Amino acid sequence: MKSTTTKGSNAYAAACPTRVVLDRIADKWAVLILGLLQEEPIRFNRLRKQIEGISQKMLSQTLKKLERDGLVGRKAIPTVPVTVEYSITPLGRTLSAMLDGLRVWAETHIEKVLIAQKRYDSGSRGSR
Amino acid sequence: MKSTTTKGSNAYAAACPTRVVLDRIADKWAVLILGLLQEEPIRFNRLRKQIEGISQKMLSQTLKKLERDGLVGRKAIPTVPVTVEYSITPLGRTLSAMLDGLRVWAETHIEKVLIAQKRYDSGSRGSR
DNA sequence: CATACTTAGTATCGAATTGAAACCTAAGGA
DNA sequence: TCCTTAGGTTTCAATTCGATACTAAGTATG
Numbered sequence: 613m614k615s616t617t618t619k620g621s622n623a624y625a626a627a628c629p630t631r632v633v634l635d636r637i638a639d640k641w642a643v644l645i646l647g648l649l650q651e652e653p654i655r656f657n658r659l660r661k662q663i664e665g666i667s668q669k670m671l672s673q674t675l676k677k678l679e680r681d682g683l684v685g686r687k688a689i690p691t692v693p694v695t696v697e698y699s700i701t702p703l704g705r706t707l708s709a710m711l712d713g714l715r716v717w718a719e720t721h722i723e724k725v726l727i728a729q730k731r732y733d734s735g736s737r738g739s740r
Numbered sequence: 741m742k743s744t745t746t747k748g749s750n751a752y753a754a755a756c757p758t759r760v761v762l763d764r765i766a767d768k769w770a771v772l773i774l775g776l777l778q779e780e781p782i783r784f785n786r787l788r789k790q791i792e793g794i795s796q797k798m799l800s801q802t803l804k805k806l807e808r809d810g811l812v813g814r815k816a817i818p819t820v821p822v823t824v825e826y827s828i829t830p831l832g833r834t835l836s837a838m839l840d841g842l843r844v845w846a847e848t849h850i851e852k853v854l855i856a857q858k859r860y861d862s863g864s865r866g867s868r
Numbered sequence: 869c870a871t872a873c874t875t876a877g878t879a880t881c882g883a884a885t886t887g888a889a890a891c892c893t894a895a896g897g898a
Numbered sequence: 899t900c901c902t903t904a905g906g907t908t909t910c911a912a913t914t915c916g917a918t919a920c921t922a923a924g925t926a927t928g
Binding site: 621622623624625626627629630631632633634635636637638639640643644647648662663664665679680681682683703706707710711713714715717718719721722724725726727728729731732733 | 790
């Protein structure tokens, strides 16, 4: 093996626990949630409004997983209708810093990807 | 064309094309495939053996999507049983560089995540 | 000649995940 | 009493996934 992923565990082994982390990272909702929490703690319904297209179920599920993994913290405040504030943990912050790179990549290279898709789709074997 | 939100395109809008890219990135198999191709072109069955747990179907599907997005190239070589070589494109390489960060993060912080999971699971409302 | 084996997929089917929508709980206000 | 808010959970259909089987074309083996 060469340089990139050669320190101890490797994600290419099915039994490696790194797969657990990779599965969490490879979740578009988790990426978006962590991105928002990076700036400030946010309540449940505000997250729901800011992330267009997410369902309550997926938001709830994803937050629970992120909390379990120690990436976000959950604080229930006993106000009138109880409000719950989600915040990013120091560990989550280190991950979100990595994910920032991805979000930027997506926004930077989206055009090239769309052009590639068009070319592929108009190619001979494109239609299916 | 960019979306009209605050800073260029933003992935938090459901209709934003950036979501397309985010969906591709948020795919554990794509992350692993790009990581392998980074080093050298690889054939289909070799990829299948190196990425433990991937099915032929998912490998085939994921490669097709990556090709469509212009992230990997496909070259069919008319050898005996035809061999097909997959390689990373320059565009794919810029993405994989970002993903390296994630793979390293996963391998570096796996222990902290597992500890957090244990603590969560033994916590008050952990099991149901 | 017939069978088995190769690579790179596709087809099919049950299982798991997701999405959309409705429902639930608890407290305050009209 | 009913409505509203906040934060979920439940339900069910649709999509996706994983495992297995099958295709194609050519080679090697018996």
